[in-house]
Amino acid sequence: MGQPGLRERKKQKTRLALIDAALDLFLRQGYEATTVDQIAAAVEISPRTFFRYFATKEDVALSLPVDNQEIMVAELAARPADEPPFTAFAHAVRAVITMLKQGDPADTARFLKSRKVIDGTPALFAGSARRMMENERRLVAELARREGSSPDDLLPHFVVALFTTVARVGFEFCGPDDPDDITAVAARLEAALAMAERSLRPGWDRPHPPAVTHPTDGAVGLGHAAPPAGRAPGRRPPAGREGRATG
Amino acid sequence: MGQPGLRERKKQKTRLALIDAALDLFLRQGYEATTVDQIAAAVEISPRTFFRYFATKEDVALSLPVDNQEIMVAELAARPADEPPFTAFAHAVRAVITMLKQGDPADTARFLKSRKVIDGTPALFAGSARRMMENERRLVAELARREGSSPDDLLPHFVVALFTTVARVGFEFCGPDDPDDITAVAARLEAALAMAERSLRPGWDRPHPPAVTHPTDGAVGLGHAAPPAGRAPGRRPPAGREGRATG
DNA sequence: GTAATTTATGGCAGACACTGACAAGTGACA
DNA sequence: TGTCACTTGTCAGTGTCTGCCATAAATTAC
Numbered sequence: 201m202g203q204p205g206l207r208e209r210k211k212q213k214t215r216l217a218l219i220d221a222a223l224d225l226f227l228r229q230g231y232e233a234t235t236v237d238q239i240a241a242a243v244e245i246s247p248r249t250f251f252r253y254f255a256t257k258e259d260v261a262l263s264l265p266v267d268n269q270e271i272m273v274a275e276l277a278a279r280p281a282d283e284p285p286f287t288a289f290a291h292a293v294r295a296v297i298t299m300l301k302q303g304d305p306a307d308t309a310r311f312l313k314s315r316k317v318i319d320g321t322p323a324l325f326a327g328s329a330r331r332m333m334e335n336e337r338r339l340v341a342e343l344a345r346r347e348g349s350s351p352d353d354l355l356p357h358f359v360v361a362l363f364t365t366v367a368r369v370g371f372e373f374c375g376p377d378d379p380d381d382i383t384a385v386a387a388r389l390e391a392a393l394a395m396a397e398r399s400l401r402p403g404w405d406r407p408h409p410p411a412v413t414h415p416t417d418g419a420v421g422l423g424h425a426a427p428p429a430g431r432a433p434g435r436r437p438p439a440g441r442e443g444r445a446t447g
Numbered sequence: 448m449g450q451p452g453l454r455e456r457k458k459q460k461t462r463l464a465l466i467d468a469a470l471d472l473f474l475r476q477g478y479e480a481t482t483v484d485q486i487a488a489a490v491e492i493s494p495r496t497f498f499r500y501f502a503t504k505e506d507v508a509l510s511l512p513v514d515n516q517e518i519m520v521a522e523l524a525a526r527p528a529d530e531p532p533f534t535a536f537a538h539a540v541r542a543v544i545t546m547l548k549q550g551d552p553a554d555t556a557r558f559l560k561s562r563k564v565i566d567g568t569p570a571l572f573a574g575s576a577r578r579m580m581e582n583e584r585r586l587v588a589e590l591a592r593r594e595g596s597s598p599d600d601l602l603p604h605f606v607v608a609l610f611t612t613v614a615r616v617g618f619e620f621c622g623p624d625d626p627d628d629i630t631a632v633a634a635r636l637e638a639a640l641a642m643a644e645r646s647l648r649p650g651w652d653r654p655h656p657p658a659v660t661h662p663t664d665g666a667v668g669l670g671h672a673a674p675p676a677g678r679a680p681g682r683r684p685p686a687g688r689e690g691r692a693t694g
Numbered sequence: 695g696t697a698a699t700t701t702a703t704g705g706c707a708g709a710c711a712c713t714g715a716c717a718a719g720t721g722a723c724a
Numbered sequence: 725t726g727t728c729a730c731t732t733g734t735c736a737g738t739g740t741c742t743g744c745c746a747t748a749a750a751t752t753a754c
Contacts, residue, residue, distance in 0.1 A: 246704050330573030365612045395605050404646035493733050
């Protein structure tokens with residue numbers, strides 16, 4: 201029981217081999233110029249099998265950052281509930297960096313390689329942004345849960361969008377020099393967080409005391425003690441469709 | 448001279464017909480489920496010709512918002528140079544809304560329709576985000592020009608990213624109710640702008656006086672203030688390739 | 695150890711987005 | 725009216741991605 205079984209191990213090995221081969225090819229000859237057939241050939245599997253590992257060609261390039269997003273969401277959920285939202289977010293991203301620093305160096309190298317490919321490929325950059333924005337729904341929900349507010353309010357959307365932006369500027373914005381180690385990435389992320397901290401008013405990420413609101417409404421004043429006031433169920437966006445690239 | 452010539456008028460007519468047909472089909476049967484052949488058939492042109500009007504299927508859905516972005520950039524360039532960056536940005540978006548309000552109602556309807564399609568289609572939402580982010584380069588350059596700073600600094604990137612975020616939340620975030628008129632869109636945009644105004648410290652969008660070295664700023668270099676000299680010429684992202692959807 | 699069952703893989707055909715090349719039609723203009 | 729430039733259609737082809745079915749390998753049952 202200690203082992204995940206031969207079949208599972210084989211699968212993970214193939215998966216990593218595909219990622220490595222794909223990133224190398226993307227880096228060498230470009231993303232668009234690389235065909236799935238080439239990636240499959242490099243790992244000696246059939247093209248058909250490639251699509252059993254990754255739904256799209258894009259996915260193989262984005263799988264690592266997506267994994268990190270998952271980690272971040274998990275870290276966020278584990279933050280203490282009384283922490284201000286943005287602070288919690290900041291700790292959550294930092295946790296991802298820490299994990300990268302402490303984990304297998306091979307994983308870190310892979311991650312940096314994928315960042316390099318993504319930053320140099322508009323299509324992948326867009327895909328990465330889409331993932332982040334799809335994630336925003338979850339983050340908004342999580343934030344609303346923490347704060348006891350409604351996901352329909354503008355504030356949680358704003359807080360999450362702003363955080364996503366900071367993370368993007370920190371993670372994805374590559375300046376004049378390509379970072380070859382996580383330390384540089386971590387530094388840039390810290391710089392972005394510091395800039396946000398410097399730019400924003402204290403308490404901006406918590407609902408304001410009711411300036412001139414309805415007198416009958418039970419004054420949704422301080423912090424997290426606010427009544428849930430769950431209004432309409434909120435239209436579930438019909439887009440059940442997952443992120444398939446083409447029709 | 449008053450008329451652009453028959454040929455040109457015909458082209459514009461076809462273009463609008465394609466947009467209308469495409470948006471209707473997208474709205475009725477979904478974006479992914481609609482083929483280019485169907486759109487072309489609805490306007491009675493060959494599929495090949497469709498691609499002479501729009502480079503990708505995505506483009507036909509995004510062309511209107513993209514046009515608005517162009518307008519916004521132009522408006523921004525026309526703002527007085529001494530205006531604080533974020534204020535100038537805010538005026539520029541407002542100008543777009545004003546133009547929509549005052550222009551041809553048919554255009555407005557088309558715009559709202561495309562917004563509805565985009566908001567309900569992850570792939571289009573991503574495409575829209577990509578356009579905005581590609582625009583960020585231009586905005587950063589423009590901002591750096593206005594402020595006389597370097598585009599390599601973190602601050603202009605942060606300001607632009609934050610503004611993009613506000614515009615996105617204002618324009619694209621559809622709450623529980625679908626807006627059927629621009630007034631609602633305008634109101635949401637104003638709410639987002641107000642929220643940003645409320646959240647940010649005065650003067651946040653201008654470089655700080657080099658008075659204090661930040662106590663926590665241990666982070667590697669990155670100095671937004673001190674080293675005025677942009678270092679390396681800055682790698683121009685090789686991505687000469689335009690936004691083609693697939694390889 | 696062998697048999698039965700589940701699961702991964704490969705090959706094939708096909709839908710769809712998109713492109714280059716060439717031929718034919720249509721507006722512009724002398 | 726005739727020439728020129730531009731637009732359009734047709735055709736063939738590439739690449740991504742999917743469904744279907746047969747085969748091989750691993751897991752489990754006997």
